[in-house]
Amino acid sequence: MSLAAASGRADIAVSLASSLAGFLEWRRHFDDMITTGQAAADSAKQACGQHGEAMVLTTLGLALREVRRFDEATTAHQQAVAIFTELGERHGQAMALDNLGTTLHRVRRFDEAITAHQQAAAIFAEFADWYREAKALTNLGLALRDLRRFDEAITAHQHGLALFTELGDRHGEAMAMGNLGVALEEVRRFDEAITAHQQAAALFTELGDRHGEAGALNNLGNALQRARRFDEAITAHQHGLALFTELGDRHGEAMAMGNLVRARVRRMRRVWRVLGRKSRRSTANGG
Secondary structure, three states, X not given: OHHHHHOOOHHHHHHHHHHHHHHHHHOOOHHHHHHHHHHHHHHHHHHHHHHHHHHHHHHHHHHHHHOOOHHHHHHHHHHHHHHHHHHOOHXXXXXXXXXXXXXXXXXXXXXXXXXXXXXXXXXXXXXXXXXXXXXXXXXXXXHHHHOOOHHHHHHHHHHHHHHHHHHOOHHHHHHHHHHHHHHHHHOXXXXXXXXXXXXXXXXXXXXXXXXXXXXXXXXXXXXXXXXXXXHHHHHHHHHHHHHHHHHOOHHHHHHHHHHHHHXXXXXXXXXXXXHHHHHHHHHHOOO
């Protein structure tokens, strides 16, 4: 890659970066992805014009975000947005805006993230690109939720869910259902949240996505706890914990274990309160 760029073969440098990007992302070799992306970015404008430069900047921004180099990732995505806008390539602009919004969300610049996702969703709708619109709406809902604009978040997730369902995208439907459930919890619509998480878990099970299933079960347990259905919550957390352990996801395992312990403690406190009330009634009655 570097040799191709240094020897003046900019076209080869860009082609290699594009070919390797998907593999490196899949294998999570983000440092290598950044190295190839930076080498290609220096050559892209010469080899492929502004469009190629914007595409390389987009890939580079995604890799930088994954290694938490958020300022550099933001700059890369902003440059991609500017180039696509200058070229009048609206669809590319929307993709760059959605990526920019996700990066801004990660650094808690929620208002800017919301604006970027709203603009992206609107442009995708113009192109009848329902899949990318659904993804942008999902991202929008997450940013709105973190800004505590829960009713708007619910609306965004419901719209995204409807699009995924219409498209027959079962995996997207499961993820959107789970996100909707979390937003519903925030406005204390616990029965609806529980149903959403149950449906998400069932879809992930059907699809064989055991990691998604584990996450959905953990969310289900949290919703059941908030509804004070502690026995059911414990069962959900136990199942999720078993899956995370089987998958070797130590972070997920720790999270599920913490939620399981909390559910057990809350159930025990409720038992103590009930026993305490019975004891007081017995004393008052001369028992």
